[in-house]
Amino acid sequence: MDKLTLINHTMAKGFPWLKFPKPLEADFQGFVRQRVLNRVLPVGISAAIFVLLFCALDWYLLHPRIATHTTIVRIGLVLPIIIIATAWLYFKPPKYYLWVYSTSLLISSLSIIYIIWLAHIQGINLPYEGLMIVMMYGFFIMALPFYLALGINLLVVIIYALTEPLYFLDFATYVNHVLFLTTILISAAIGAYVTEHNQRANFLRKRTLDIHHEKTLHSIKQKNKYLAAASHDIRQPLQGITLMGEVLKKSQPDNKHIQSLNQGIQTLNTMFTQMLDISKVNLNLIQPKMDSFSLIDLIEQNTQSFLPRLNKMNIELKIHIEPCHIRSDFTMLSRILHNLLENAISHSKCNEITISSKTVNHQVELTIIDNGSGISKSIHTSIFNEFIKGNESQDGLGLGLAIVSQFCQKLAHPLAFHSEHGATRFSITIPEVLDHIDGDSPNNIKPKILLIDDDPDVLSNITALLNQWGYDVSCVTGIQHAKHNLNKDWFCIISDWNLADGCGEEIVKYANENKTPSILISTHASDTITTCAKRYNSFFLQKPISPSRLRAKLINIK
Structure with missing residues (x-):
């Protein structure tokens, strides 16, 4: 019984x-x-x-x-x-x-x-x-x-x-x-x-x-595991599509078809990520992965997909960002920025949105302001609660600002809010990173990266992306091939976890013993893989790899 x-x-x-x-x-x-x-x-x-x-x-x-x-x-x-x-x-x-x-x-x-x-x-x-x-x-x-x-x-x-x-x-x-x-x-x-x-x-x-x-929590966890397992086969081709779209955009920046393609890819990535992550928020399964990265890169990455929509709605986007590097979780902060912009575009009835920043005492205050009708005073005290919507917001579930608040709490980024007719302001305070060293080397010497993966498409797409960023990339397809090249002076070693002739753990272990920075990539984010990355002081990125997150990892290497 x-x-x-x-x-x-x-x-x-x-x-x-x-x-x-x-x-x-x-x-x-x-x-x-x-x-x-x-x-x-x-x-x-x-x-x-x-x-x-x-x-x-x-x-x-x-x-x-x-x-x-x-x-x-x-x-x-x-x-x-x-x-x-x-x-x-x-x-x-x-x-x-x-x-x-x-x-x-x-x-x-x-x-x-x-x-x-x-x-x-x-x-x-x-x-x-x-x-x-x-x-x-x-x-x-x-x-x-x-x-x-x-x-x-x-x-x-x-x-x-x-x-x-x-x-x-x-x-x-x-x-x-x-x-x-x-x-x-x-x-x-x-x-x-x-x-x-x-x-x-x-x-x-x-x-x-x-x-x-x-029993309910166990059931939810089982469903999340099933969802994660089912997503494995989707992540791999989506990884290739994302990287190829990024390469095409770099080679033909004015091509409207490529812009539309990247907008669709980004939307698909966002929806897919939300589908996997939203169920984890209330279970406290999402933990920040703190990196240092350029605030300008963050803003550019997260505003590009909105530009066609802004132009169509005749909304002017003004960006006044001071050049600086910040320390945060790139993905979570991107979600925060995305939700705030989405909220302003969809519900404020504005014709102007301003994104600005200022630095005081090594703290960067990122501010998003719209000149719309404002948020009803009756919901000011509950605006960050779940399922709260203003009278003008008929669409959606009212979760956007709740996710903003929860993510800011997890990141320890103070969040401020003020709204009246003609001006709604959201401010986020983020630590500044001092003495940041960029991944590009002076004197035109290209940093050398060893890339290890048994998928030719992944090798091709990541190599093209790294070459555009100014890195000298050498590609190998397995552990045996990699062992003949590990003793060189590498700026960084990037290795897949599942290789045809072994496991990427051997690679990051060797890199750690020789004090060479490494990045471990995989379609899974299991405890075994993340523990291995921590043990050997390796960064970890889950496929599909965000170019901005990869860039952030590389420029964080000193």
């Missing part, structure tokens, strides 16, 4: 004796332990205060000789036990924590009985309110299990009844005291029983929710 079935069976059958089947009872006792230990400190402090308060009352109500005796009991015995038990349970609770906890309660109760008895033999009719207080502590404040609290308090009432000196009290008074405490005991026990029964019922409900939540 699985745990969920066991819970449903227990709830249907009931638990009048406050006991669960063994697997559930073990879980509940763990819950009780945490609940007790969470309140140890406030319980111990309040109990110590009560001891000191009753000590003061002794001096007010009793003869000084008796007050001296009771003070010794309270300050010399009870208070140290409370302090020791509280400190022990708070700082290093043992497995038998309930024995320590309940023993301190029992000793406190017995000390009160002793003090009442001591007062009575001196002819002083001391009230028994102290016993009522410790009884409430045992049943409710200390959160002891019901049967343990009932046993201790029942024992205390019996001891009180047996030690109450009949020869100093008339029988009617004696019976009145004992019956009153017994009534308090029964009333408190009923209340404690109902309280623990409700706690157990709530515990079962919470465990049911937890199990359903765990």
